[in-house]
Amino acid sequence: MSASVKPLPAPFPPENLILVGFMGSGKSTVGRRLAKALQWRFVDLDRVIERDAGKPIPKIFEAEGEAGFREREQAALRQTLRRTFQVIACGGGIVTVPENIPLMKNGGHVFCLRASLKTIRERVGQDPNRPLAAHLEELYAKRLPLYAQFEHQIDTDMGDQKRVVREIYRQINLLRAKAWEPKT
Numbered sequence: 001m002s003a004s005v006k007p008l009p010a011p012f013p014p015e016n017l018i019l020v021g022f023m024g025s026g027k028s029t030v031g032r033r034l035a036k037a038l039q040w041r042f043v044d045l046d047r048v049i050e051r052d053a054g055k056p057i058p059k060i061f062e063a064e065g066e067a068g069f070r071e072r073e074q075a076a077l078r079q080t081l082r083r084t085f086q087v088i089a090c091g092g093g094i095v096t097v098p099e100n101i102p103l104m105k106n107g108g109h110v111f112c113l114r115a116s117l118k119t120i121r122e123r124v125g126q127d128p129n130r131p132l133a134a135h136l137e138e139l140y141a142k143r144l145p146l147y148a149q150f151e152h153q154i155d156t157d158m159g160d161q162k163r164v165v166r167e168i169y170r171q172i173n174l175l176r177a178k179a180w181e182p183k184t
């Protein structure tokens with residue numbers, strides 16, 4: 001190899017795709033489809049938390065409060081990010097703990113799925129499996145600026161999940177192409 005040839009960059013660092021967004025924005029459904037298309041592993045962080053706790057989310061909230069749940073959520077995030085080539089769907093409130101933001105940004109490409117409050121209301125309603133669903137309006141207003149800090153924002157109001165998956169896939173391919181561009 002001649003001295004002027006630089007080593008190629010890693011193909012697509014960092015190799016995880018992380019989905020954030022309000023509850024009901026479609027993270028799990030879209031994430032599952034994306035993982036299939038990329039042939040990557042799909043991880044639903046809420047399911048990891050439930051598995052580690054040995055109880056469903058409403059029971060965790062009941063026994064440990066939201067603070068206990070958030071601790072478990074961060075532990076699950078750290079543990080999951082030890083691996084690569086995964087599509088990770090996070091719970092809607094993961095953005096409320098400031099430490100989680102750099103963890104996610106350093107651990108993968110973060111895509112935020114956006115939906116209007118009207119759409120969220122229709123999709124979530126009063127879901128008994130979502131302990132915070134009763135406070136949709138208040139949480140929505142508080143969290144909007146937290147979701148806005150991610151570079152990739154995907155609108156899901158149309159409800160066409162195939163289109164959402166295609167759009168994320170398109171953006172990933174752009175990122176990949178950029179990672180391979182020769183540095184001049």
Ligand code: S3P
Pocket residue numbers: 021022023024027046057090091092093094129130131132
């Ligand atoms: C939460 C959202 C839920 C789950 C928990 C708390 C939130 O996940 O993590 O009930 O604070 O918004 P989904 O966004 O998948 O519903």
